[in-house]
Amino acid sequence: MNSFAKYFRALSVLFTLFTAMGDACWTKRTYLTLTNDLGPGLQLSLHCKSGSVDLGQQYLAPQGSWSFDFCSSFWGVTLYFCNAVWNGGNKWFDVYTGKRDSFICGVCGWSIRPTGPCRDHGGKVDCFPWNS
Numbered sequence: 001m002n003s004f005a006k007y008f009r010a011l012s013v014l015f016t017l018f019t020a021m022g023d024a025c026w027t028k029r030t031y032l033t034l035t036n037d038l039g040p041g042l043q044l045s046l047h048c049k050s051g052s053v054d055l056g057q058q059y060l061a062p063q064g065s066w067s068f069d070f071c072s073s074f075w076g077v078t079l080y081f082c083n084a085v086w087n088g089g090n091k092w093f094d095v096y097t098g099k100r101d102s103f104i105c106g107v108c109g110w111s112i113r114p115t116g117p118c119r120d121h122g123g124k125v126d127c128f129p130w131n132s
Contacts (some may be wrong), residue, residue, distance in 0.1 A: 025071035030078075030105055032095060033067040036060035037111040037118075038086050044112055048082035048095060055080075060112075076102050081131075084112055091130040093117045 036044040044060040048068070058066045072078040076098035083092045094100075095110060095117070109120040118127040 027072050027074050028106060029069055030072050030096065030101075031067065031069045031107045032080075032105065032110065033065050033108075034058075034060070034082070034095065034110045034112060035065045036062055037113050038062065038089075039114070042086050045085040046082050046112075047085075048080055050078065050080045053080075070096075072096075072098055072102055078102075084117075089114065091116075093128065093131050 034046060034048075036042070038044055040062055042062060044064075046058045046060065046066065048055045048058070050070075053070070055068055060066055070078070070080070078096060078098040079094060080096040081092060081094045083090070093116070096105065096108075101108070101119075104121050105119075107121075111118045111120065111125075113127075116127055116129045118125050
C-alpha cells in the first residue's frame with residue numbers, strides 16, 4: 001500500500017472515531033441547578049444560552065428548580081448566561097464563566113433572588129449582583 005493510501009486510511013479512521021464521539025466530553029462535565037428563590041407567589045421565567053447552545057425558555061414556580069449540564073471548554077472560555085424575568089424584574093447574569101467557575105463548579109446550585117443570583121458550591125455561598 002502506498003503512503004497516500006495509508007495516510008488516507010488513518011484519516012478515515014480518525015474521522016469516524018471523532019464523529020462517533022461527537023457528544024463525548026473531553027473535559028469535565030459541569031452540572032448546574034437554578035432555583036426560584038424570588039419569594040412567595042413569584043414565578044420565574046429563565047432563558048439560558050451560550051454562544052452556540054440555546055437551552056430555551058424555562059418557567060419555575062416558587063422554589064422550583066431546573067438543571068442542565070455541559071462540557072466546559074479545555075481553554076476555559078465557556079460562557080452560559082441567563083435572562084431572568086419575573087413580576088417587576090428583567091435581569092441577566094452569567095451563570096457560568098470558565099474563568100470564574102471552572103475550578104469551582106463541578107456541581108453548582110444557583111438561588112435566583114431579587115437582589116441577584118447566589119451560587120452554592122459545596123456549602124459555600126457566593127452572591128453576585130445582576131449584570132448591568
